[in-house]
Amino acid sequence: MDKRSSVTLDSTQIENGKFTLEGPLASPRELNLMIPVEGITYYARVMADKSAMEVKLDTAGYERKMNNYVSLVPEVTGSAFNKEYGSYEALIKPFVDKLSAISESYNELNGKYATALKEKDEATADKYKVRLEKLKQDMDPFREQIDSVTDRYIKKNLNNVSAYLMSMKVVGYGLEKTMAWYDRMPPEIQNGFYGTSVKNQLDKLKKASTGAKAALFAATDINGEELKLADYRGQYVLLDFWASWCVPCRKGNPHLLKVYEKYHDKGFDIISVSDDDIGVWKHVLRGMKVDRSEGFKILGDGISKGYDIHYLPTKILIDPNGIIIGRYDSEEEPLDAKLKEVFGE
Structure with missing residues (x-):
């Protein structure tokens, strides 16, 4: 989960409606059975552990279908992990x-x-x-x-x-x-x-939370000028990770503008990291590198990697010494309260 990737563990042939997979499993984990048949991929999630398991699948009783992918509901016996997960699902x-x-x-x-x-x-x-x-x-x-x-x-x-x-x-x-x-x-x-x-x-x-040293980066802003986070030492900086397709991000921009106008002259600045421009404070691309030769493979997250960004908006507040003093989402009140504490109003 931390690498946000999937790994093919094994494969086998279905003969007379039956198949067998076996091998070591260090600890309980989610496995997905993928069954390609005549242009359609049936798949089923199984919560597996070290036990011997029996899994029954019925392609006629699918849960949902999207394009050429069909989700099946497996009937599983023998896995305590799967049984316990079923208890959670019932809730x-x-x-x-x-x-x-x-x-x-x-x-x-x-x-x-x-x-x-x-x-x-x-x-x-x-x-x-x-x-x-x-x-x-x-x-x-x-x-x-x-x-x-x-x-x-x-x-x-x-x-x-x-x-x-x-x-x-x-x-x-x-x-x-x-x-x-x-x-x-x-x-x-x-x-x-x-x-x-x-x-x-x-x-x-x-490494990207309150008390940690902010990861330094250098980038070219939307005006073609070089921007270095290190150059902002001595003032408070808010890194705003956002995107135009992110509705909460766009809803929050007017409030962010008010915050900028209120505190900018007191030593506060904002650097937005995205692929869009709202044209007031500094704005840079995050620098994501993608290999599209075989699908969509992310080679590097750019600026986002140093701040462990997984959802938008995420705002990182950095003090004049380059130390992170706050991490915020779309809620406006916690950031407002922190800025009021910092600037005394």
Whole structure:
């Protein structure tokens, strides 16, 4: 999870409707069975452990289909990890079902929205866009309920399933919360596949959190001028990682402008890191390097790597000595409170 990549572990042939895979598994982990048949790829997630497992799949009883990919619901026996994960899934199922129903409506409407844009029917596209935003808002309460159930589950159990769930939420949970739960985990969980992933992510996050020395970088800004973070020593700097497609980012820009105008003359500056320009403070590209020769492979995250950026917006506040003193998301109040503390108003 910390490398955000997948690895092919093994393959086998299906003969007479049956297949066998075997080999060592150091600790419980999620495995995905991928079955290509006549241009369609069936896939199923299995939460595997060291036990002998039996997995039954029915291609006629798929969960969902998207393009040429079909998600199957496996019937699994023999894995304690899979059974425990099933207990967690049962807790969130009522909210997942409601979320899925809205998501289907969203995807259907989004297809119509894309068609309207393609046909340059702006009036219809605008109507669809308003309805899409409403559907997004309708999904938020169910996402929040899922997050709440997940938090309670992790806090209560601290098992392999909890480690698996935490491995996908480290940045969202933040350093303090994640470390508090990680430190309470038994050693065998900490040293397992997902416990190790959480630890690796924590180590990276520590280097980009409050108290750490800000990673220096140099880049060319949108005006073609060289920009070095080291040149900003002696003043407070807010690194704003954002993008034009990020709705919370764009909603927050007017407030960020007010913050800039209020504190700029007192020794405060903003450096935005993205691929877009709002034309007031300094703005640079993050410098992501991509290899498109075989799909889409990220070779380097550029500036973002030094600050462990996984979602947008993320704002990093740096003091005059180059030390990170705050890490913020789209919520405006925590950043406002910190700037008020720093500048005394």
